[in-house]
Amino acid sequence: MKTLHYIGFIVFCGLAFLSCKQKEQVPLPTKGELDLTNVIYIGDGQMGGYMNDGLNKVSQGNSLAYILATQMELIGANPTNFPFLNTASIGISTNGLAPMHLGYKTDCKGISSLSPLRDALIGDQSCLSQNIYQAAHPFDVFGIPGLKSNQFTNANLSATNGFFHRMSSSTTASMMNELMSRNASFFQLYIGLEDVLDYAKSGGTHENLPSELEFQQNYEQLLFNLTLNGAKGVIATIPDVSQMPYFTTIPWNGLSLDDVNAATLNSIYNPLGYYFQTGANPFMIVDSTANMFAVRQIQSNELLLLSLPLDSVKCNQMGVLFPIRDEFVLDIEELNLLRSKISLYNTIIRNLAQQYHLALVNTDQFITNLSDGFVYNGVNMSAKFVSGGAYSLDGIYLNPRGNALFANEFIKAINLTYHSTIPQVNALKYDGIRFP
C-alpha cells in the first residue's frame, strides 16, 4: 500500500510538470519621453507608400508611414488617419501611368522573360482630382510623391501635385500650412530624396540640384516651424541614390560581341582609340567632350539607367553604332557632383538633428548596407533589382519589406534618442516581390 502511495506521488509530480506551459517573457513596449498626443508623418512618396512606380491603397498600407504608425500605436499613439486612395482604384504614378507588377514581356527578338509591366494602359487619373479632406478628421500622414524640400511653402503646390491636391484643406494651402494646423507633438520626417532624384534620373540633364544654402534654409525653416510648439521628432539623411537598382542593374560592359561584330566595331572605332574584343564590352555613350564625334566607351565607374530602352539596345544598335544618349547615363563627373551634394546635404541634416535635439536615421548607411547585402532572419537582402527583395519594381522606392526594414531604422533611432521601447517589425511579414 505504501508503495502505491510512492508511485502515486511520483506520477502526480510528473503530471504537474507536464501541465505547466511556458509564459511569455517579453518587455512591454514603452513610450519613454515621447509625447504621443499628435504624431504626424511627413515626406515624399517613400513615406506615403509610393512603390512599383505608383501609389494605390495596397501600397499605402505598406508605406513607411503605415508601418511606423502600427508600431507607434503599440506604445499608445492614437489611431493614424491616412489619406487612403479608393480600394477599387488601380492607382497612379507621378507620370499618370499605372503601377507595375512582375510579368512576362517579349522583347524585340521574340524572347520572353520576367520584366516589370504596367498594371493597366494608364493610371487612375480620377483618384487625384477628387479632394478627400475633412476638417473633422485631418490627416496625420503627408507622404506626397514628388515632394521636394523647397516646396513646403509653395502655395501653388495643389495645382502642380495631384497627390497633395487630393488631401489638402484648400487649393491655396501650402504644405507648411497643413503641417502647422496639425500642431504635432511628434513628427517623423523623411525629405530630400526627391531633391536629388530628378537630377539622377535624368542622367544629369536636369541641372536642378539645390544649393547647400537653399537646402539648409528650407530644411531649417521646416524644423523651426515644426518644433515651435516644443514638438520632438525624427529626421533622416538622404541615401546615395546611385546605389539603387535603377542605376546599377544594366551593366556598363553589357555589350556582348562575337568575333565578326567585334572586328566590324574595331574597324569603325579603332581610329578614335576604342577597342573591342569577343565577349563583354563597354557600351558606347554620347560625350560631347570626348572627340569630334562626341562618342566614347562608358567607363566601369559610370552608370546606365533603367530607363534605357533595352529593345533599342538589343535590336537597333543603341550603345554600339548609335551611342547611348546622356539622359540614360550618369557619367563620372555627374556622379561625383551628385554624391558630393548628397554628402553636403547630409552634413546639414546631421547638424540640424543635433541643433534641434531630434532623432536621426542614417538612411545613407541603411541604403549602403542594402547595397553591400545583409542577412535578415535567414533571408539575404540586397539592392539587386527584383531578386534583392527590398526595392520595388521601379528600382528606387522600397517595396513593403524594404519599408519594414527602413521603418526599423526609424524605430531604432527613436528608441535611442527618446528612451522608448517601440518594438521593431518582422520585415518578413511584409511582401517582397511577387513572382508569376
Next chain:
Amino acid sequence: MNALTQILYVAFLLSCPLSIFGQGFQVNFQGQKQQGMGCAGTALYTDASTLFYNPGAAAFANKSEINLATTPIFAHVHYTDSATQLSYNTENPVGTPFSAYGLYRFKKRLEPLSVGLAVYTPFGSTVQWEPNWIGRFALTRLSLKAIFIQPTFSYRISERLGIGGGFVLSSGSVNLQKDIPVQDSLGNYGHAELAGKAIGFGYNLGVLFHFDSRFSVGLTYRSKVSMAVSDGQASFTVPNSLAPNFPNGSFSAALPLPSVLTLGFSYDVSEKWKLVLDINHVNWKTYDTLAFDYAQNTSSLSDTKSARNYKSIFAFRGGASYTPNKHLVFRAGGGFGFTPVQAGFVTPETPDANRCYGTIGFSYCCNTHFSVDASFYATKLTRTDRNLETQLNGTFRTVALAPGISLNYKW
C-alpha cells in the same frame, strides 16, 4: 522525513534549471535505471541496458535478460525575437525513443562469456516550429530518426575485471524543411524539403573493474557515428517562373554523432544505498559544418556549408539508489553538461545551452523473473544568441520532460 522524501527533495533541487535532448541533438535515454540516477551507470551492471552503457560491465550479468523500454519526450521551445519582441513556439510531436536489449549469459565452460544485442535510438527528435514563425527561412521542421543495432560480446576476465565490445550499425532518416523567401502571385512563400535515408557505422567498447566489493570503476568509449545521406531527395515548391532555378533533385549530406568517452564510478554506501557518478567527454568538435551538396546547382541553388563549430564538452552525471526492500528500488539523480554550441552558432534546430537536469525513478520486482522500472527526467534551459549565419537574434527557452518505463525479464 523518511529516506524517500529526502531523495525526492534532492531530485527536485537538482532540477534547478530543470528541462531534453541530450547535449546537441543527442538523446541520452537508453536505460531506465540509469535515467533514474541522472543518466549515470557506467560502473554498474544494472540490467540488459548495460550493453549500451558499458559492454564490459555486461560481463557481470548473473542471468540472461531481456529489457524493453520507451521514454516519450515532451519538449517545447519558446522563442522570443529580440528586435520585435514577438514570440513563437514549437509544435513538436512527442518524441519516442525506445530501446530493446537481449543479453544471453553462457553456462559451464563458456561461463565468463555473455553475448547481447542492443537496439536503441540515440537520435530521434523532431523540431516543428509554428507556421510563419520569424525563423521560417532558417528552419520550419527537422526530423532526425536513427536506430542503432549493436551486437555485443562481453567477457569476464576475472571476478574483478570485465571487458566488452560491440559493433554498431545505424540506419536512419533525416527530413529538413524550411521556407524559401520567394513569393508567388498570391504572396505565398516557397518551401524546401530535404529528405533522405542515412546509414552509419561505429563501435562501443567498455571495461569494468571492481576494486572491492563496494567500489567499481568503468571506462567506455562509444565511437563517432557519421550518418551519411548519399542520395537524399530535395523538393522545392516555388512560383512557376522560378521553377528552373530550384530544380528538384538529389543531394548528399552528413551528420555526425560524436564519440563519447566516459569514466564512471559506483560506490555501495551500505546494503541499501548506492552512489554512481559518470564523467563524459563528448567529442562534439567533429560537428564542424553542416553541408548540403545538391546534384544540380543553379544561380539560386548553390551548395551550402553552414558553420556549426561545435566544441567538445564535458558532462557530469550522478545519482543514488535506495533499496528499502527486495521488491523496491528508488532512484534520484541529476547532471550538468556544458553546451557544445558556441555563441553565434545557436540554431532553431538545436537551441542548446549549458544545462542542469534532474531525474527520479524506481524499480519494482514482481518476482525473480519479472520487474518494472520507471524514470522521470526534467530540464529547462535558456539561451540568448545572435546566429552569425542567419542573424536570428533572440532567446530560446526550452522545457523538456521525459517519463520512461521499461520491462525486464530474466532467467
